[in-house]
Amino acid sequence: MKGQIWETRPLECWNLAKEIRRSYDGAIAGKDKVLGQGMSSFTLDWASAFPAIRVVEDNPVGAMMAAQDEPFARKARLASEVRGWGREICGYHNNCWGAQFLGHTSDGNPFPEREFTVPFPCVCDSHIKRGQQCRDYKPIARWTNDFTMYIGERDEKREEAMLDHRNYNTLKMLNEMEIVFGQKLDDEMIYDMAKSYTNIGDIRSEIAYYMTFKPTPLTVKDMYSFFQLRPSPKMGPDVLAKFWESLRDEVKWRVENKIAAVGTERFRWLEAHPPPWHYLKYYRYMEQYGAVCLGSQYANLRELLIEPDGSYEVRSYTEPAFSADMELTTREDAVRFMTTPDARSPRHWKIEEYIEPYKLNDMMKIYNCDGALLGLWRAGVGCTLTRKEQAIRLREEGYSVMVYEGSQPGDRVDLDEKRLLEQLDTWMESLGFRKFED
Amino acid sequence: MIIAGIDMGVQNTRAVIIKDNVVIGRGAAPTGGIDRPEMAMKAYEDALSAAGIAAGDVSKVYATGKGKFDVAFADAVLTETVAAARAARFYFPEATAVFSVGADETLAAALGRERLISEFVLNQKCSAGLGIFITYLARRLGMTMAQAAAVDVADACAVNDGCVVFAELDALSMMNSGEDADAIMAAAIKAVAVRAATVLCDLTAPVGDKVVLVGGFTQSPAFLKALSSCMGREFLVPDDAEFCGAVGAALAGAEAE
Numbered sequence: 001m002k003g004q005i006w007e008t009r010p011l012e013c014w015n016l017a018k019e020i021r022r023s024y025d026g027a028i029a030g031k032d033k034v035l036g037q038g039m040s041s042f043t044l045d046w047a048s049a050f051p052a053i054r055v056v057e058d059n060p061v062g063a064m065m066a067a068q069d070e071p072f073a074r075k076a077r078l079a080s081e082v083r084g085w086g087r088e089i090c091g092y093h094n095n096c097w098g099a100q101f102l103g104h105t106s107d108g109n110p111f112p113e114r115e116f117t118v119p120f121p122c123v124c125d126s127h128i129k130r131g132q133q134c135r136d137y138k139p140i141a142r143w144t145n146d147f148t149m150y151i152g153e154r155d156e157k158r159e160e161a162m163l164d165h166r167n168y169n170t171l172k173m174l175n176e177m178e179i180v181f182g183q184k185l186d187d188e189m190i191y192d193m194a195k196s197y198t199n200i201g202d203i204r205s206e207i208a209y210y211m212t213f214k215p216t217p218l219t220v221k222d223m224y225s226f227f228q229l230r231p232s233p234k235m236g237p238d239v240l241a242k243f244w245e246s247l248r249d250e251v252k253w254r255v256e257n258k259i260a261a262v263g264t265e266r267f268r269w270l271e272a273h274p275p276p277w278h279y280l281k282y283y284r285y286m287e288q289y290g291a292v293c294l295g296s297q298y299a300n301l302r303e304l305l306i307e308p309d310g311s312y313e314v315r316s317y318t319e320p321a322f323s324a325d326m327e328l329t330t331r332e333d334a335v336r337f338m339t340t341p342d343a344r345s346p347r348h349w350k351i352e353e354y355i356e357p358y359k360l361n362d363m364m365k366i367y368n369c370d371g372a373l374l375g376l377w378r379a380g381v382g383c384t385l386t387r388k389e390q391a392i393r394l395r396e397e398g399y400s401v402m403v404y405e406g407s408q409p410g411d412r413v414d415l416d417e418k419r420l421l422e423q424l425d426t427w428m429e430s431l432g433f434r435k436f437e438d
Numbered sequence: 439m440i441i442a443g444i445d446m447g448v449q450n451t452r453a454v455i456i457k458d459n460v461v462i463g464r465g466a467a468p469t470g471g472i473d474r475p476e477m478a479m480k481a482y483e484d485a486l487s488a489a490g491i492a493a494g495d496v497s498k499v500y501a502t503g504k505g506k507f508d509v510a511f512a513d514a515v516l517t518e519t520v521a522a523a524r525a526a527r528f529y530f531p532e533a534t535a536v537f538s539v540g541a542d543e544t545l546a547a548a549l550g551r552e553r554l555i556s557e558f559v560l561n562q563k564c565s566a567g568l569g570i571f572i573t574y575l576a577r578r579l580g581m582t583m584a585q586a587a588a589v590d591v592a593d594a595c596a597v598n599d600g601c602v603v604f605a606e607l608d609a610l611s612m613m614n615s616g617e618d619a620d621a622i623m624a625a626a627i628k629a630v631a632v633r634a635a636t637v638l639c640d641l642t643a644p645v646g647d648k649v650v651l652v653g654g655f656t657q658s659p660a661f662l663k664a665l666s667s668c669m670g671r672e673f674l675v676p677d678d679a680e681f682c683g684a685v686g687a688a689l690a691g692a693e694a695e
């Protein structure tokens with residue numbers, strides 16, 4: 001390989017990842033399910049403990065649509081627009097809502113209409129509206145999920161009250177779901193899920209830590225694929241834990257042996273958000289310059305607990321509140337086990353991102369980065385807010401920053417791919433890099 | 439050492455021959471369409487003959503501009519921003535920023551001491567094609583480019599500066615309501631200046647007091663006046679402004695070797 005600086009080899013974990021993905025896709029395709037919308041990832045795991053309740057969130061569905069079938073996505077967005085949802089709506093949702101109005105998905109199958117919704121608060125109007133829209137469309141059950149989120153000094157009493165509120169709401173929701181849908185929640189499965197969920201959280205934090213090393217053993221492109229993995233009921237939650245454990249071990253080994261994800265690594269960058277999902281190939285383009293993306297606020301802001309003075313620790317989702325091997329014997333135990341670590345710094349990255357947008361500066365130092373890439377999306381305000389302010393702060397600290405225009409990752413209409421490549425060329429060339437094959 | 443630079447823009451192609459940091463030959467040709475490679479060669483040959491040398495005397499040829507990949511005989515290509523920045527420093531060693539407004543592209547870069555470019559901004563969709571718009575409007579109004587460049591913008595109103603599509607709609611409305619050609623062109627140039635200025639304003643680094651203006655619009659006194667008045671500052675314009683891309687490509691290319 002031209003320009004090779006580090007030894008590199010493919011990740012062995014990919015095979016298992018692909019197997020998990022295939023199994024989940026097969027499970028979602030089933031038709032005998034009660035389908036819900038708008039739950040946070042926290043409750044998404046709970047839903048799988050019901051025999052026939054699944055969550056179909058707009059975000060992944062809309063992202064897939066734009067990435068895999070752009071003509072259909074355009075048709076869907078038009079269907080949404082003529083019903084009054086403007087182009088300022090986030091691409092994920094306009095795609096999804098349009099497909100709902102059209103009544104089918106891109107392969108011609110009926111659109112999986114939701115039978116309940118669990119909106120949760122968000123600073124982004126589109127994000128919160130996704131819980132409302134399917135309820136406006138037809139009358140369906142609705143619950144609400146909350147975050148233990150506030151601004152200002154840490155206040156443990158307040159956190160405690162917020163946690164009580166959140167846990168109460170969650171338990172109430174689960175009980176009512178049993179009644180409304182006539183299904184029994186599998187509590188044993190919930191105990192396992194709570195454990196595996198927190199366990200995976202801890203492992204992901206460790207992996208993020210390993211990515212701070214030079215050369216990085218993993219790139220964000222890999223992580224974007226992995227962190228969408230969900231267990232199918234058939235494979236069970238354990239398979240996911242097994243996957244993350246083996247990934248962690250492999251990554252640790254790679255760090256110890258200086259095995260790079262990208263053999264040409266010589267420039268490390270972070271971004272605020274991924275590009276439109278169909279365009280992940282730009283990471284490969286950047287590798288021609290030896291430039292490697294380590295992550296984003298979107299992907300790994302929450303993995304390391306960064307203190308106001310910039311120091312950090314690898315985040316544990318169990319300690320210090322609980323011991324990882326504590327026994328869970330009630331539904332409430334399980335709910336508390338999962339929600340309590342959130343009190344200190346909620347796992348909902350989007351909210352944290354607004355309150356502390358300059359964490360990206362700290363991340364730049366921690367991940368040993370040289371530059372940052374920030375997208376300004378023409379629609380979907382939630383993924384664009386604070387970008388320019390971030391650019392100013394980063395530049396003040398001497399980092400090279402490139403800002404580019406595009407679409408929120410669930411859309412691609414406003415991303416001029418050729419223009420983005422020209423900008424990337426300019427960015428690299430202005431820093432004195434040429435492509436290795438030049 | 440003798441080097442050459444070719445700047446193949448959307449409308450015009452310029453070539454220069456540089457010997458020991460002095461420009462000794464210049465050539466120009468319209469960029470053309472399908473015949474772009476030939477037009478690049480024509481501009482290059484003009485520059486060679488102006489310099490009184492043969493192609494064999496040139497060590498390396500560097501290309502930039504939107505059509506840079508059509509310059510088949512170039513040894514290397516450079517981005518337009520790097521070329522513009524290098525040229526700004528060549529003509530004005532104390533330059534603090536460069537601003538280029540051309541037929542298709544508008545770009546701005548803050549220049550640093552340690553690194554030539556400390557920050558750059560390229561136009562996004564809304565400020566694309568400003569020069570092409572003015573060329574097209576002049577044709578529609580029956581004006582030459584020289585006439586368009588000489589209109590009085592002092593008291594002109596401005597058409598919509600959102601993008602050239604909106605600007606054109608406003609210009610058409612003015613035509614339909616019987617405004618004279620000069621007034622319409624002045625309004626369009628004023629809007630173009632505002633739109634271009636947004637690119638310079640997008641830089642977050644301080645641009646300093648020595649901003650060098652390059653690109654095709656440097657040939658339009660009307661634009662220069664509109665830009666200076668909307669930004670409240672004067673710009674440094676090199677005598678060779680139209681050839682800056684070619685000069686910068688040659689110099690930056692040779693330095694990167």
Ligand code: SF4
Nearest residue numbers: 090124127380382383
């Ligand atoms: S723009 Fe971002 S925050 Fe807003 S709905 Fe879309 S994905 Fe969510």
